[in-house]
Amino acid sequence: MGVATAPRPVVTIPGFSTRAAAAAEPLIYVVVVLLIALTEYFAAGPIRDFGPSNFWLAFVVLAIWNGWIFPQSQTAIGSMSGQYIAMTDGTPAAMLPISIRQISRFGVLYGIPALVLDFNIVPAAMVWVLSGLFVWRSRGRRAPWDFVANTVVTDGFGSVGMIELPTLTSAADLRLDPARNRQDRIAGRAMFVAGLVSVLVSTLIVWNIFREAWEFVVADDFSWGILTGRGWFPRRGEFDIGTLFVGTLWVTGIAMFVAAPVGLGVAFYLSEYAPARVRRIIKPLIETLASVPSVVLGFFAISFITPTVLEPVFGDIAFQSILAAGVGVGILTVPIVASISEDAMRAVPRELREASYGLGGRKVTTALRVVFPAALSGISAAMIVAVSRAVGETMVVFIAAGLTGIFNLNPLDPGQTITGAMASLGAGTDEVAGVGIAFQSLYFLGALLFLLTLLLNVLSDLVVRRFRQVY
Amino acid sequence: MAIATRTVDLESIRLRRGADIRGQIFFGLLVVSVVVAFAMVGSVFWNVVDGASEIVTERFWDFLVSPSSSDPGKAGVAQGIRGSILIAAIVMMTFPIGIAAAVYLEEYAEDTWVSRLIQVTVRNLAGVPSIVYGLLGLAVFVQALRGLTGGSTVISGGITIAILVLPVVVITAAEAVRAVPASLREGAYGLGATKWEVVRTQVFPAALPGILTGMVLAVGRALGEAAPLLVIGAVAFYTTGNNDFLEQMQGAFTALPMNIANFAKEPAESWRGHAATASLVLLLLVFMVNFVAIVTRARISKKLGS
Numbered sequence: 001m002g003v004a005t006a007p008r009p010v011v012t013i014p015g016f017s018t019r020a021a022a023a024a025e026p027l028i029y030v031v032v033v034l035l036i037a038l039t040e041y042f043a044a045g046p047i048r049d050f051g052p053s054n055f056w057l058a059f060v061v062l063a064i065w066n067g068w069i070f071p072q073s074q075t076a077i078g079s080m081s082g083q084y085i086a087m088t089d090g091t092p093a094a095m096l097p098i099s100i101r102q103i104s105r106f107g108v109l110y111g112i113p114a115l116v117l118d119f120n121i122v123p124a125a126m127v128w129v130l131s132g133l134f135v136w137r138s139r140g141r142r143a144p145w146d147f148v149a150n151t152v153v154t155d156g157f158g159s160v161g162m163i164e165l166p167t168l169t170s171a172a173d174l175r176l177d178p179a180r181n182r183q184d185r186i187a188g189r190a191m192f193v194a195g196l197v198s199v200l201v202s203t204l205i206v207w208n209i210f211r212e213a214w215e216f217v218v219a220d221d222f223s224w225g226i227l228t229g230r231g232w233f234p235r236r237g238e239f240d241i242g243t244l245f246v247g248t249l250w251v252t253g254i255a256m257f258v259a260a261p262v263g264l265g266v267a268f269y270l271s272e273y274a275p276a277r278v279r280r281i282i283k284p285l286i287e288t289l290a291s292v293p294s295v296v297l298g299f300f301a302i303s304f305i306t307p308t309v310l311e312p313v314f315g316d317i318a319f320q321s322i323l324a325a326g327v328g329v330g331i332l333t334v335p336i337v338a339s340i341s342e343d344a345m346r347a348v349p350r351e352l353r354e355a356s357y358g359l360g361g362r363k364v365t366t367a368l369r370v371v372f373p374a375a376l377s378g379i380s381a382a383m384i385v386a387v388s389r390a391v392g393e394t395m396v397v398f399i400a401a402g403l404t405g406i407f408n409l410n411p412l413d414p415g416q417t418i419t420g421a422m423a424s425l426g427a428g429t430d431e432v433a434g435v436g437i438a439f440q441s442l443y444f445l446g447a448l449l450f451l452l453t454l455l456l457n458v459l460s461d462l463v464v465r466r467f468r469q470v471y
Numbered sequence: 472m473a474i475a476t477r478t479v480d481l482e483s484i485r486l487r488r489g490a491d492i493r494g495q496i497f498f499g500l501l502v503v504s505v506v507v508a509f510a511m512v513g514s515v516f517w518n519v520v521d522g523a524s525e526i527v528t529e530r531f532w533d534f535l536v537s538p539s540s541s542d543p544g545k546a547g548v549a550q551g552i553r554g555s556i557l558i559a560a561i562v563m564m565t566f567p568i569g570i571a572a573a574v575y576l577e578e579y580a581e582d583t584w585v586s587r588l589i590q591v592t593v594r595n596l597a598g599v600p601s602i603v604y605g606l607l608g609l610a611v612f613v614q615a616l617r618g619l620t621g622g623s624t625v626i627s628g629g630i631t632i633a634i635l636v637l638p639v640v641v642i643t644a645a646e647a648v649r650a651v652p653a654s655l656r657e658g659a660y661g662l663g664a665t666k667w668e669v670v671r672t673q674v675f676p677a678a679l680p681g682i683l684t685g686m687v688l689a690v691g692r693a694l695g696e697a698a699p700l701l702v703i704g705a706v707a708f709y710t711t712g713n714n715d716f717l718e719q720m721q722g723a724f725t726a727l728p729m730n731i732a733n734f735a736k737e738p739a740e741s742w743r744g745h746a747a748t749a750s751l752v753l754l755l756l757v758f759m760v761n762f763v764a765i766v767t768r769a770r771i772s773k774k775l776g777s
Binding site: 180181183184187188190191192194195196197198199201202204205208209212261262263264265266268269273282285286288289291292293294295296297298299300302303304319331334338362363364367368385388391392393394395398399419422423426427442443446449450453454456457 | 491493494497498500501502503504505507508509511512514515518519522567568569571572574575576578579580586588589592593594595596598599600601602603604605606607609610611634637638641665666667668670671691694695696697698701702703704728731732734735736738743746747750753754757761
């Protein structure tokens with residue numbers, strides 16, 4: 001697979017240690033950037049702009065430095081300063097990919113920081129220091145951003161390959177090269193840290209949510225009685241959880257009533273009946289539904305489902321209703337049910353079906369009595385995941401359910417769910433913090449929702465593990 | 472003595488079984504459910520296109536470049552588009568973390584309690600409802616780190632959504648890395664490469680198409696998410712900072728899905744078309760991202776296959 005890169009001429013500069021010069025590069029970066037920033041600061045007072053002009057200035061200084069030290073350099077700046085031909089065999093055909101690579105490198109290294117951070121000196125300087133460190137790590141070899149730049153932009157042109165191992169001399173050289181070992185250790189540690197980010201995020205979620213939820217429970221104007229009032233009006237101090245549970249149950253129930261039969265039917269059809277050609281067409285079409293943002297389905301619920309589907313059937317129905325929201329959420333969960341159940345059914349080995357046919361079983365018998373029980377763990381997991389998604393769905397409910405806190409058992413009227421209550425609290429004012437206990441109630445609901453969905457997810461894991469058929 | 476013979480007609484056996492009525496009913500039901508699913512897909516898109524037709528033919532460009540307004544004839548989604556693109560850009564900047572985490576889980580992690588903890592938390596984070604991430608964003612980025620993010624700004628929103636889609640990136644990238652054949656790694660190790668070199672030069676390029684797919688899924692999800700932004704305090708309607716990049720970063724912000732929710736909640740008929748047109752723009756953005764990824768992915772796979 002490797003595409004050979006043309007050998008590069010090695011240029012030696014008498015009196016210069018290339019390695020030392022490379023090590024000095026980040027320092028030069030930092031010094032130049034800080035010098036320019038400081039000059040501006042003292043000349044013009046506090047500035048918020050680290051604008052394009054400074055960035056060009058720094059770029060030119062560094063380009064000159066780099067081009068002089070490393071005529072054959074792989075670092076972005078050195079190559080940008082006109083040393084294209086030294087990197088290739090000199091044929092004009094190689095020029096295009098090389099220049100495209102330089103431009104893309106340039107974009108990644110300088111363009112993005114300049115574009116995003118040109119309003120503030122502090123993050124700009126941080127990014128520049130970081131890029132200096134990256135250049136230092138790359139030491140005239142391949143820079144990390146080359147992955148992005150090369151793969152996306154130049155690989156199609158063929159003459160600059162990304163997949164290449166350094167030319168090796170002997171195994172002993174390799175083992176003893178401390179730079180490569182160090183690089184390996186640092187990379188491993190960096191990836192471990194990246195892995196820890198997810199743990200950090202989880203800890204932050206749990207810590208913040210439960211801390212605020214606890215403050216809600218221990219607040220002065222809290223008593224357990226307000227959780228069983230007559231409605232959900234946080235700004236009036238009425239926090240009837242029952243109202244929200246009824247709404248959530250209705251929406252989830254209606255959603256599953258819509259999604260379970262349709263999703264299962266589609267899964268059965270795709271896995272047991274559809275010829276491969278038909279399947280290849282139908283499956284992606286139905287999965288496009290999964291990529292439709294939920295706001296679009298919320299809009300669909302009140303502008304299409306209510307007037308076109310529900311009004312002819314149920315007659316008098318409110319502009320926003322629990323029923324419309326439930327159907328909207330149901331449509332949203334159809335692809336989840338369909339694709340997870342279908343995967344489970346397709347995982348049932350062919351031998352089971354063949355044994356059933358061999359005993360005279362018909363297609364329908366095979367599907368319902370053999371495939372269905374064998375795939376039951378996966379299908380139940382699909383249902384639980386769909387319920388968890390329906391419980392946590394916010395935007396459809398926010399748009400279509402009406403969001404009144406009045407206790408309401410009739411799905412044809414507006415109602416409120418846990419997520420809907422959170423969304424309307426959040427959207428009610430841009431400074432939720434100022435409302436006292438109402439703010440904490442937001443976190444109280446968040447904690448409930450978090451626990452509920454966590455429970456469902458753990459349950460689906462357990463179901464899969466406990467009831468999985470071992471073939 | 473006559474031997475009683477009876478000819479058995481195979482045809483009659485088949486007929487005795489009767490027509491497979493149960494099978495046909497079952498198949499009929501399956502076809503009905505597929506048709507219903509198609510009707511859902513079709514009507515969702517038809518509803519958007521039909522509702523958008525008026526504005527698209529009359530003032531589509533004007534709609535794209537106008538800021539929010541209380542006048543239906545003037546209102547547009549310029550602020551929303553800008554907000555959504557900024558959020559997507561911030562989300563994309565955090566992709567390296569997700570990919571590195573995936574590589575760690577698949578290539579580096581030994582079976583210790585730490586790596587198991589990471590695995591479990593990633594899986595559970597993927598199931599946490601998006602609005603809960605909004606609470607995290609509100610507590611951490613809007614309030615605790617107000618000095619860095621400026622409060623309810625697009626920076627807070629972008630980072631929150633980046634965290635929200637991170638599990639998607641990690642899970643799909645991990646699957647892609649897992650699918651890289653072991654022979655590639657072994658070949659490189661055999662030549663004396665260090666682990667990092669194996670990852671960088673063999674595993675990563677081979678897994679890139681799959682990783683790219685995950686990134687696209689994540690960007691699509693990020694573009695469509697509105698619930699966390701609601702909690703963080705994205706406003707659906709603002710009149711300042713229309714064109715100033717600085718103000719856009721540090722002041723009030725909105726995003727396309729926020730625009731849609733705002734338009735859709737208006738009971739007046741005159742806003743129906745706005746919601747549909749904004750939905751159309753959002754869908755086009757999402758599909759455009761998908762399309763670019765499919766093309767790039769095809770080119771990379773072709774390149775690597777050769």
